[in-house]
Amino acid sequence: MAQHKINYTQNGGLPVALTSIDKIVNWGRSNSIWALTYGLACCGIEMMASGASRYDFDRFGTIFRASPRQADVMIVAGTLTKKHAEFIKRLYDQMAEPKWVISMGSCANTGGMFNTYATVQGVDRIIPVDLYLPGCAPRPETLQYGVMLLQKKIRANKASRAQTDKRLM
């Protein structure tokens, strides 16, 4: 027989917190955004810098994964060329739902300064994009802010329902 009474619903009782499924699922999703290393050009170096010692991306629960099967977000960092375009589509299709895309830097957003025959004028012609980061190349702080905005976006969604289709076409 219990000698003392535990108020489960209050702090300091047992480690118990009450919340909705939506919140707990989104909490999990938004704080463990594993990113697919998609360093294509200069922005890829800044992406590495944000993962390295000074900027330390691990604080956000963002760990770079080399496999699309383990990744939640694809950070397209750099110029996407026409020769490479089909591969980004292949890798995007291989990622498990729910998945998000951050387009990092001017080249990925719009083709940037490379207004030439060989450059795709924005990755959103190939895959749907959630977040566009400006800059050439964006600083690691920009990428961190972008990931925080993505977390906010994830929290705003309903977790119980299947993700609505993001349709490019």
Place this chain on the structure above:
Amino acid sequence: MQIKNRLTPFFENITFDREDNEMILNFGPQHPSAHGQLRLMLHLQQEMIVKAHPDIGYLHRGMEKMAENMIYNEFMPTTDRMDYIASSSNNYGFALAVEKLIGLEVPRRAKVIRMMLLEINRLMSHIFWLATTALDIGAMTVFLFAFREREYLMDIIEGYCGARLTHAAIRIGGVPLDIQDSFIAQLKSFLDKLPANIKDYEDLLDTNRIWLMRMEEVGAISKEMALSWGCTGPMLRASGVAWDIRKEEPYELYDEVEFKVPYSDKGDNFARYKVFMQEMRESAKILYQTIDMYKECVKNNQTELMAHAPKYVSAPKIDIMTQNYSLMQHFVLVTQGMRPPVGEVYVATESPKGELGFYINSQGGPYPYRLKVRAPSFWHAGVLTDLLPGHYIPDVVSIIGTTNIVFGEVDR
């Protein structure tokens, strides 16, 4: 839900059950240790590579075509995106080529600042090389340590030109700005700590059994092969040719500074690693000397930063704002661009990766008629064709790492 597309499975045209027991492995174009977008088709007998076929061009952005459609000054920021680990060395290679074409002499103070920028870039590039190669081989600690030091260098560069990665810090005819007040103090405090830092890396790696197993006697390039493939820079020096353009065909003030050219006759991964580490020490030595040279310039009151050549280079800002003729000249140079004389020039500089050459053919117009970039990494990627056969799959990663290729430069 996937959107329908027409992409077919990738290996539909490759037969797996071949009779000769050979397997074909596709590596890249998006592989974390490919240092960018290298695609390798590897023919394997068991674990042994018998034929390698590197496929490049996944970062081809048409820079040479852009150069034909841009005035000379406009092309300068584009060169940043070639070897984006060490942007200023690209800026410098292009600026020097144009200066040779029009026959400009750069003031001494600008030369000193340029040398500082070049050597800082070399340090940045080598530290970055160490970080990524160590990460590929599995030494995460070195990656974190090396990136810490690289950030300090980036702070210094950022204070000078405002950008971390894409500097555009050098102009045709000089440099746009004098170095900021804290530059020398910051640089000195960095350089004072650098030997201890390099020792840290070497303590972690030099006697590390895994590192030695994956570096020693792996990826050996003979002298003949290196020369035939057009290898330059650390790749060539590790193969036994002590050829450094800074020493042999000195540009800027490299004939006034003292430094050694480290080389090795082994030609394997470990030799290249040692050459890179030694070059960092030499760069630090050069930087100490440039600091003294800069102080001398200040003492002698040499304040000019841009060459005086009204036909090609804009006047200083103060003149543009106060004198009518300078303003007109500036207007013409910005809207129409400079018109270099008719002729052609090939100028090679020692970038951190190797010989970075610019071939410019000018027909007297404001746009180059043809501009060809001789990027060292292009041939360092090509050498993989002959280098990889005979090695095992895990060696591929360490060999790609030590060749130090950057794909912005390979594909341009």
Place this chain on the structure above:
Amino acid sequence: MRAYKPKDNVQAKAYYTDRFYVSPQVPKSHVESDEVFARDLEAIKAKFDVLDAYIQVGQMVVFINPSDNYKVLELLRDELEYTQLSEMSAIDWLADRGGFEIFYQMLSMNKRKRLRIKMFINKGEAVNSVEKLFRSADWSEREMFDMFGIEANGHPFMKRILMPYDWQGHPLLKTYPLQGDEFAAWYEVDKIYGKEARDIIGPELRDSAKVDRYDSERFARLGHEVPKGTKITGNEPKVVQNYQEEGGVFMVKKFDKKDSVVIDDPQR
């Protein structure tokens, strides 16, 4: 009247050139002025036709017949110590002279000299591959084929190197526009989604200066963002973008500026 645009060279043109402007020349000097180059030139002249030779910006330029290129480079490598082929490529002169100029940039490390062999071929002609002499020509010749369509006889693998294998056109020709032709514009859409997707995805936006403030599909006004596709009236309220919701986030500590430390010296 529409301005005349030449079809054989679609690259950017100077919009104004003084009628009386005569462009200066980069000075050329005689080969005799440099001992080393003079001896090298003698050695080449002894066996091959030399059309022209001079020194420009410290490097000797030698014009030879295109059929001699393999032999000349062999001579340079084996007897004159030019051990490295730094670079080779072509220059498009189709509009003016009906052909290509090809240059080989050679380096002698023992003599510390650089030399450029040049030759002219007509349109449609092929060059002899020097891949057997210098392995570096393997990739350079492929690049030359890719960019100009000049084939090299005797090359083991004459395929495109920078552009995809199914690409059409040779990008560095003067007749090829910078922003690509019709094929280039739709390449990725055709390949991934098929031609029928062209209407849905739409043409590329190539005008880098274009900003349309009433187009909420592609542009957003900073601080006045609206959902995608909303009609813009011009009276959008100011939206403050925060990375966290107002009420705080479940199980995540809110950032407080007072608790943070600012580091002045990053290298401490």
